[in-house]
Amino acid sequence: xxxxxxxxxxxxxxxxxxxxxxxxxxxxxxxxxxxxxxxxxxxxxxxxxxxxxxxxxxxxxxxxxxxxxxxxxxxxxxxxxxxxxxxxxxxxxxxxxxxxxxxxxxxxxxxxxxxxxxxxxxxxxxxxxxxxxxxxxxxxxxxxxxxxxxxxxxxxxxxxxxxxxxxxxxxxxxxxxxxxxxxxxxxxxxxxxxxxxxxxxxxxxxxxxxxxxxxxxxxxxxxxxxxxxxxxxxxxxxxxxxxxxxxxxxxxxxxxxxxxxxxxxxxxxxxxxxxxxxxxxxxxxxxxxxxxxxxxxxxxxxxxxxxxxxxxxxxxxxxxxxxxxxxxxxxxxxxxxxxxxxxxxxxxxxxxxxxxxxxxxxxxxxxxxxxxxxxxxxxxxxxxxxxxxxxxxxxxxxxxxxxxxxxxxxxxxxxxxxxxxxxxxxxxxxxxxxxxxxxxxxxxxxxxxxxxxxxxxxxxxxxxxxxxxxxxxxxxxxxxxxxxxxxxxxxxxxxxxxxxxxxxxxxxxxxxxxxxxxx
Amino acid sequence: xxxxxxxxxxxxxxxxxxxxxxxxxxxxxxxxxxxxxxxxxxxxxxxxxxxxxxxxxxxxxxxxxxxxxxxxxxxxxxxxxxxxxxxxxxxxxxxxxxxxxxxxxxxxxxxxxxxxxxxxxxxxxxxxxxxxxxxxxxxxxxxxxxxxxxxxxxxxxxxxxxxxxxxxxxxxxxxxxxxxxxxxxxxxxxxxxxxxxxxxxxxxxxxxxxxxxxxxxxxxxxxxxxxxxxxxxxxxxxxxxxxxxxx
Numbered sequence: 001x002x003x004x005x006x007x008x009x010x011x012x013x014x015x016x017x018x019x020x021x022x023x024x025x026x027x028x029x030x031x032x033x034x035x036x037x038x039x040x041x042x043x044x045x046x047x048x049x050x051x052x053x054x055x056x057x058x059x060x061x062x063x064x065x066x067x068x069x070x071x072x073x074x075x076x077x078x079x080x081x082x083x084x085x086x087x088x089x090x091x092x093x094x095x096x097x098x099x100x101x102x103x104x105x106x107x108x109x110x111x112x113x114x115x116x117x118x119x120x121x122x123x124x125x126x127x128x129x130x131x132x133x134x135x136x137x138x139x140x141x142x143x144x145x146x147x148x149x150x151x152x153x154x155x156x157x158x159x160x161x162x163x164x165x166x167x168x169x170x171x172x173x174x175x176x177x178x179x180x181x182x183x184x185x186x187x188x189x190x191x192x193x194x195x196x197x198x199x200x201x202x203x204x205x206x207x208x209x210x211x212x213x214x215x216x217x218x219x220x221x222x223x224x225x226x227x228x229x230x231x232x233x234x235x236x237x238x239x240x241x242x243x244x245x246x247x248x249x250x251x252x253x254x255x256x257x258x259x260x261x262x263x264x265x266x267x268x269x270x271x272x273x274x275x276x277x278x279x280x281x282x283x284x285x286x287x288x289x290x291x292x293x294x295x296x297x298x299x300x301x302x303x304x305x306x307x308x309x310x311x312x313x314x315x316x317x318x319x320x321x322x323x324x325x326x327x328x329x330x331x332x333x334x335x336x337x338x339x340x341x342x343x344x345x346x347x348x349x350x351x352x353x354x355x356x357x358x359x360x361x362x363x364x365x366x367x368x369x370x371x372x373x374x375x376x377x378x379x380x381x382x383x384x385x386x387x388x389x390x391x392x393x394x395x396x397x398x399x400x401x402x403x404x405x406x407x408x409x410x411x412x413x414x415x416x417x418x419x420x421x422x423x424x425x426x427x428x429x430x431x432x433x434x435x436x437x438x439x440x441x442x443x444x445x446x447x448x449x450x451x452x453x454x455x456x457x458x459x460x461x462x463x464x465x466x467x468x469x470x471x472x473x474x475x476x477x478x479x480x481x482x483x484x485x486x487x488x489x490x491x492x493x494x495x496x497x498x499x500x501x502x503x504x505x506x507x508x509x510x511x512x513x514x515x516x517x518x519x
Numbered sequence: 520x521x522x523x524x525x526x527x528x529x530x531x532x533x534x535x536x537x538x539x540x541x542x543x544x545x546x547x548x549x550x551x552x553x554x555x556x557x558x559x560x561x562x563x564x565x566x567x568x569x570x571x572x573x574x575x576x577x578x579x580x581x582x583x584x585x586x587x588x589x590x591x592x593x594x595x596x597x598x599x600x601x602x603x604x605x606x607x608x609x610x611x612x613x614x615x616x617x618x619x620x621x622x623x624x625x626x627x628x629x630x631x632x633x634x635x636x637x638x639x640x641x642x643x644x645x646x647x648x649x650x651x652x653x654x655x656x657x658x659x660x661x662x663x664x665x666x667x668x669x670x671x672x673x674x675x676x677x678x679x680x681x682x683x684x685x686x687x688x689x690x691x692x693x694x695x696x697x698x699x700x701x702x703x704x705x706x707x708x709x710x711x712x713x714x715x716x717x718x719x720x721x722x723x724x725x726x727x728x729x730x731x732x733x734x735x736x737x738x739x740x741x742x743x744x745x746x747x748x749x750x751x752x753x754x755x756x757x758x759x760x761x762x763x764x765x766x
Binding site: 109112113114115117129132136137138149152153155156157162166167169170171174175176177178179180187190193194197198205208209210213214232236239240241276279280283284312315316319323325326327329359360363364367370371373374380402409412413415416418419425457461462464465498501502505506 | 619625654
C-alpha cells in the first residue's frame with residue numbers, strides 16, 4: 001500500500017509561532033484520522049448481503065458475532081451518539097468544531113466495530129441529515145472524513161439503508177474534487193462505491209449527478225490506495241446494464257492511458273480492480289471495446305495471465321480478454337493473427353488456464369478459445385495443432401458439465417469452416433476425423449443425454465457432422481457404437497419441437513429402413 | 520486439407536455454425552466467476568483493534584526527510600512542516616477571498632464568486648440572461664435565476680430539495696458586530712466570532728491564542744495567517760473592489 005500521507009508528526013517545528021502550532025495541529029488531526037482510515041482500508045472486510053431467504057451469511061470471525069444483548073446495547077449507544085452529534089451541530093460556542101468532530105468520531109467508531117454495524121439504529125435516530133450538514137463546503141477535513149466514513153458504513157448494508165444516502169450524494173460527489181484532502185476524497189469515493197454497488201437505480205442517480213468524471217480522474221495517479229478505491233467504485237458505477245456510463249468513462253482524458261499503465265505496472269490488488277473496470281468496459285460498450293482492441297490492452301492482459309497466480313486477478317483479466325475477443329471481430333482478424341507472437345501468447349495463456357485447478361478459469365478459457373476457433377481457417381488450424389486440444393479432449397470426458405459445454409463449442413468450431421454468406425458451413429474433414437478418432441464422440445453424445453437444451457442441441461449438431469462428414473460412410477456406425485441412436489430416440493416424443501425434429505431428422509436420414517442392410 | 524461439401528443440404532436441420540458468442544456482464548454465464556466479486560459489491564470500513572493498530576504503527580513508513588503534499592495529483596515535497604501551510608494555501612485551497620468560503624473544486628469556487636460577489640454577473644441577470652450554471656460537471660445548462668437552477672438540480676439530477684449551494688452564514692452581520700462589542704466589554708469572553716464557521720475552524724484556536732496576546736479591546740477576526748489573504752486578489756474579478764476588512 002503506497003504511503004502517500006503526510007510525514008510523522010513527531011518532528012518539532014523550529015519556529016514556534018502560533019501559526020505553526022495551528023497548522024501542525026490541523027495536520028496532526030488529519031493525519032491521525034487518515035492513518036486510522038488507511039489501516040481500515042487494508043482490513044476492509046467483505047460484507048455479505050443476506051439473501052431474501054435469509055441465508056447467505058458468510059461465517060465471520062468469532063468476535064464479530066454480536067449477541068442479542070450486545071446488539072441491543074450497541075443500538076442504544078448509537079442512538080445516543082446521534083443525539084450527541086445533533087447537539088454538537090447546534091452548539092455554536094467555543095470549541096464547536098472539536099465537539100462536532102468528537103461526536104462524529106464516536107458515531108463512526110460504533111459504526112465500524114463489526115461487519116454488521118448498527119445502521120438501522122443510526123438511521124432511526126436521524127443520522128443522515130446531520131451527516132449531510134457535516135459535509136458542507138468549507139468544513140474541516142477531519143469532519144468531512146469522519147462524516148464520509150459514517151456514511152460509507154451506513155451504505156454498506158441493506159438496500160433501503162444504502163438508499164438512505166440519497167440526500168448526501170451531491171456533497172459526497174463534490175468532495176471528490178481536485179482541491180479536496182486526499183483521504184477525504186477517498187472516503188467519499190468509498191461511500192459512493194457502496195451506493196453504486198446497490199443497484200441500477202442508484203447508479204443512474206449518481207451518474208446524473210456527475211459522479212463519473214471526478215472518480216475517473218482519481219484513477220489517473222500511479223499508485224495509492226485512493227486509485228484502488230476509485231477503480232473499485234467505478235467498476236460498480238459502470239456495470240450497467242446501460243452501456244452509456246462505460247462509453248463515457250473510456251472517453252475521459254487520460255483514462256485509457258491510466259488503465260494500460262496500471263495493467264502493466266501496478267501491484268496485483270490494484271490491477272485486479274482495474275481489470276474489473278475493463279471487464280465492464282469491454283462487455284457493455286462497443287466503443288470502449290474498439291478503443292481497447294486498438295491499444296496495447298490485449299498484450300498487457302496476456303502478460304498478466306502469464307505471470308500471475310492470483311485467482312482474484314486472473315478471473316477479470318481472462319474475462320476482459322474474452323470480452324474483447326467476443327465483442328469485436330477485429331480482435332481475431334487484426335490483432336490475433338495466426339503466426340504472430342501475440343496470438344501464440346494468447347493460446348499459451350489460455351492453455352495455462354485450461355490446466356489450472358479452477359473451474360471458472362477452465363470454463364471461461366474454453367469460451368475464449370471457442371470464439372477464436374470461430375475465426376478464420378488459419379485460426380482453427382492454429383488451435384487444432386496446439387497443446388489445447390489434448391487438454392480439451394480430456395476435459396470433455398472428465399470435467400463438470402458447464403466446462404464440458406464450452407469445450408464442445410471449441411471442438412465443434414474446429415470442425416467447420418467459417419460461416420460464409422450463404423450460411424452453409426463446410427466441414428474440415430481432417431479435424432473432424434482426428435478428433436473423432438481421439439474419442440470425442442462419446443462426450444458429445446453425453447451432452448445429448450443431458451437435461452440442458454443448449455447442450456443437447458450441440459450434441460445433436462456434432463452428431464450430424466459426424467454422420468455427414470466421416471469418410472467411407474463410417475459416421476452412422478460410429479454413432480451407433482457410442483449408443484447415439486438410443487440417445488437420439490429419447491427425443492422422439494420430446495416436448496421440445498426443435499430437438500425432436502433434429503433428432504428424428506437424423507434418425508430418419510441415417511438410420512432409416514435401409515440401415516445396416518448393406519453391411 | 521480436405522473439405523466435405525454436402526450438396527444435399529436438408530434445409531430444416533440447423534447445422535453447426537461457428538460464431539462468436541458474447542455475454543452481458545450480468546449473464547448467468549458469468550455468475551460462477553462473479554460469486555466472490557458480488558461479496559465486494561459493498562464494503563464496510565472497519566476499525567482496528569488496539570493490538571493490530573500497534574502492529575501497523577511499526578510497519579508504516581515515515582519519511583523523515585520531509586512531507587509529501589497529500590492533495591490529489593500534487594505530489595510536491597516540502598522539507599519543513601511549516602512550509603506545508605504556505606504550500607497548501609498557495610496551491611490548494613479553493614477559498615473565496617471575499618467571504619472565505621471554501622470549495623472542493625476550482626469550478627465550484629468560481630461559480631460561487633460569480634454568483635455571490637460579481638456585480639457584473641448580477642447586472643446580466645437583471646437583464647434576463649441565463650447566468651446560473653448547473654453545478655453538475657458536463658451538464659452545461661444555464662438558468663435565469665438561482666431558484667430555476669435549484670429546481671433543475673432537483674428535477675434532472677435528483678439532488679435533495681434540502682441542498683443549498685449558497686448557504687447564508689450564521690449569524691447575521693449585525694449579530695456578529697454585537698458579539699464583537701460584547702467581547703470588547705467582557706474580556707473574559709473568548710467566544711470566537713461565528714464568522715469563523717464559514718471557514719476552516721482550525722483557525723479557531725489560532726485566533727483565541729492571538730486574542731490572549733493582544734492588548735487591544737477586540738480580537739480582530741482580520742487576523743489571518745495566510746489562509747485568507749495570501750492569494751488575495753487572484754480570484755477576484757476585476758470589477759470587484761478589495762473587500763472591506765471584516766469585523
